[in-house]
Amino acid sequence: LGRDFNAALKACETGVVATTNEWQRFAAKAGIRVLAGDVSGAQPDAATARELLEARLREHPTDVRSLRALSWAYLALNRKTDAINTARQAVELLPLEKDAVLGSGNVAALAEIQARTGAAKEAVANLRRLLSIPAGETISIARLKIDPVWDPIRNDPGFQQLLTVREHIGQ
Numbered sequence: 001l002g003r004d005f006n007a008a009l010k011a012c013e014t015g016v017v018a019t020t021n022e023w024q025r026f027a028a029k030a031g032i033r034v035l036a037g038d039v040s041g042a043q044p045d046a047a048t049a050r051e052l053l054e055a056r057l058r059e060h061p062t063d064v065r066s067l068r069a070l071s072w073a074y075l076a077l078n079r080k081t082d083a084i085n086t087a088r089q090a091v092e093l094l095p096l097e098k099d100a101v102l103g104s105g106n107v108a109a110l111a112e113i114q115a116r117t118g119a120a121k122e123a124v125a126n127l128r129r130l131l132s133i134p135a136g137e138t139i140s141i142a143r144l145k146i147d148p149v150w151d152p153i154r155n156d157p158g159f160q161q162l163l164t165v166r167e168h169i170g171q
Contacts, residue, residue, distance in 0.1 A: 003148055005036035023052035027069040030076040034116070035148045040077060046076030064090040064102055068109040080117040087113040095132075102137040104130055111139075115153045124158035131165060141165070 006111040012029045026049035033042035048149035055072040057063060067090040074083035107126050114123035130139045141163055142152055151157045 001088075003044050005032055022051055022068065023056060023066070026052065027073055031072045034072070034076050035151075039078070042076040044055065046073040047122045049073040050077065055143070064094045064106055067093070068106065071109065071113050075113060075116055083113045084110075084117060084119070100133075100135075101137070104135040108135075108138045112149050115150055118152070119155040120153040121158060123153055124156065124162060127159075127162055128165075 009029060009032055012025055024100065026045045030042040030046035030049055031037070033045065037055070050070065050073040051068050053073060056066050058063060060066065065088050071083045071087035071090070073084060074080075087106075090106040091103075091110050094102050094106055096107055107130055111123040111130070113128035114120070114126065127139060127144070131141070144159075150159065
């Protein structure tokens with residue numbers, strides 16, 4: 001969140017992400033580059049992540065974390081419709097009503113993809129939904145204010161209005 005994208009990329013090679021599975025590392029690197037504004041630089045890692053994730057999802061079709069990562073890989077590859085549909089699939093497989101933790105993460109991931117693909121109204125609606133429940137681990141006003149994920153909609157009037165609402169923390 002400190003916008004030190006080079007340090008984040010380095011952590012992918014030397015930190016905890018470096019010791020996790022390959023799809024997580026490639027997806028993380030692609031996502032970091034997208035957030036840094038280097039979409040063309042993200043494409044090689046995104047292409048590798050896409051291949052690994054599509055193969056993983058053939059074996060584990062209900063793995064919502066893989067679906068969320070794949071949506072970011074598609075985003076980096078400029079496959080916006082696939083990105084939105086894949087993020088939406090995660091929400092449909094495990095909605096907020098069935099799992100408060102993973103479900104809220106799925107809704108947040110969909111909002112991220114919507115924000116990044118120009119669907120500000122839809123992203124704001126999903127964020128409003130998350131802020132109306134105790135979802136502080138997933139989303140908060142403080143995080144919305146600083147997280148580069150939201151830069152594309154930062155000046156949207158609906159997003160600006162969200163920053164003034166009272167969120168429900170632990171209620």
